[in-house]
Amino acid sequence: MLSWESLYSVKVGGVAPHVSEISEALARRGHEVHIFTRRGEFDSFDRINGVYYQRVDFEESGGILNQMDNMSRAMADRFGRVSKIFGQFDLAHGHDWHVVGALDQIKHQYQVPYIWTIHSTEWGRNGNSPSQWEGSAEISHREWLGGYESALIIVTTERMREEIRQIYSIPDSKIRTIPNGIIAGKIRRALDPGRIKERFGISPIEPVVLFCGRMNYQKGPDLLVEAIPRILRERGDVRFIFVGEGDMRESCQRLAHDLGVEFACRFPGYLPGATKEELMNACDMVCVPSRNEPFGVVVLEGWDVGKPVVATEAISIIRNFRDGILAYVQPESLAWCINHLLQHPDEMRRMSEEGQRRVETEYSWDNIARLTEGVYQEVMAAGGKRPD
Numbered sequence: 001m002l003s004w005e006s007l008y009s010v011k012v013g014g015v016a017p018h019v020s021e022i023s024e025a026l027a028r029r030g031h032e033v034h035i036f037t038r039r040g041e042f043d044s045f046d047r048i049n050g051v052y053y054q055r056v057d058f059e060e061s062g063g064i065l066n067q068m069d070n071m072s073r074a075m076a077d078r079f080g081r082v083s084k085i086f087g088q089f090d091l092a093h094g095h096d097w098h099v100v101g102a103l104d105q106i107k108h109q110y111q112v113p114y115i116w117t118i119h120s121t122e123w124g125r126n127g128n129s130p131s132q133w134e135g136s137a138e139i140s141h142r143e144w145l146g147g148y149e150s151a152l153i154i155v156t157t158e159r160m161r162e163e164i165r166q167i168y169s170i171p172d173s174k175i176r177t178i179p180n181g182i183i184a185g186k187i188r189r190a191l192d193p194g195r196i197k198e199r200f201g202i203s204p205i206e207p208v209v210l211f212c213g214r215m216n217y218q219k220g221p222d223l224l225v226e227a228i229p230r231i232l233r234e235r236g237d238v239r240f241i242f243v244g245e246g247d248m249r250e251s252c253q254r255l256a257h258d259l260g261v262e263f264a265c266r267f268p269g270y271l272p273g274a275t276k277e278e279l280m281n282a283c284d285m286v287c288v289p290s291r292n293e294p295f296g297v298v299v300l301e302g303w304d305v306g307k308p309v310v311a312t313e314a315i316s317i318i319r320n321f322r323d324g325i326l327a328y329v330q331p332e333s334l335a336w337c338i339n340h341l342l343q344h345p346d347e348m349r350r351m352s353e354e355g356q357r358r359v360e361t362e363y364s365w366d367n368i369a370r371l372t373e374g375v376y377q378e379v380m381a382a383g384g385k386r387p388d
Contacts, residue, residue, distance in 0.1 A: 007019075027049070027050035054079075114149070123163070144168045147168050191281055201266070223312075240264055253267050310338050
């Protein structure tokens with residue numbers, strides 16, 4: 001398993017729990033799993049929850065592309081040395097563009113086929129539009145290379161499947177869809193929601209809508225801010241908490257001020273994991289206003305703690321009006337959906353229960369590992385080549 005992040009090395013975002021937790025589930029199924037990742041401040045070698053961690057040092061000068069080149073070379077070198085100690089690996093499984101250089105070297109130098117999971121595209125991260133940054137084209141090329149050189153590709157949603165087919169002309173027969181997962185109950189807390197709200201200057205009886213994610217164009221926090229006046233016209237005591245950092249945090253604060261809704265908003269920025277989990281348990285509703293969203297783990301987290309979710313149609317795992325409500329990528333639509341749920345508490349409760357049921361059945365890591373194992377077996381049966 002190759003990834004630039006994990007739960008027990010450098011942690012950046014949602015790929016970290018995915019990599020560590022699916023690796024642990026695969027280990028429980030009897031596989032020997034090694035995660036090659038960045039060292040950070042950790043030891044170079046560890047065994048945690050049945051998974052071996054092979055953490056690499058590398059020169060971190062220059063921009064992100066140069067750093068990932070150095071990291072990939074270090075990973076491929078470590079892969080070769082570990083193979084001599086533990087024995088030849090059957091497969092490599094990489095995550096996102098950062099490790100494509102390592103995967104390519106491993107394939108050609110050690111004759112080990114690889115599977116590639118793409119969690120998001122450069123196009124999608126820029127809000128379904130090209131980026132002006134000169135390095136963006138190179139990242140897109142590496143995503144294309146990962147798709148071309150891999151034996152099979154894993155995506156987490158059918159929407160992501162269609163996105164990479166259109167952007168990189170990848171044949172559908174090469175793509176497998178396996179959803180993200182979550183440990184059911186992991187972030188559930190027995191707490192007093194009112195006390196958590198009071199810490200953010202909110203009355204215990206005021207309903208709270210929670211945004212939790214990067215404050216950037218892709219995640220659409222500005223769309224939720226623009227929806228707030230329409231929500232407050234229906235119910236003036238609703239409050240909104242925006243958890244996360246990003247290049248749109250300040251502009252969203254200014255927008256809230258200009259719209260006259262600053263009093264109803266809280267922008268605490270980055271919060272430690274424990275505090276975010278408390279807010280998730282204490283809020284009344286989770287909102288995911290993304291312009292592009294490869295999966296949306298925050299939806300699973302909201303379901304896990306029994307909260308209703310309003311999201312844009314960029315989220316493909318929600319079944320509309322069954323376990324959440326889908327809005328158009330427009331402030332007016334978001335406002336309508338949030339108002340509708342606030343006006344129908346019985347629907348909020350029903351959707352919350354259905355979402356929680358899905359977390360406990362469809363999205364367990366043991367189920368995800370079983371599906372992933374099936375992809376591994378496909379590649380092995382085809383001799384490391386793309387199955388026909």
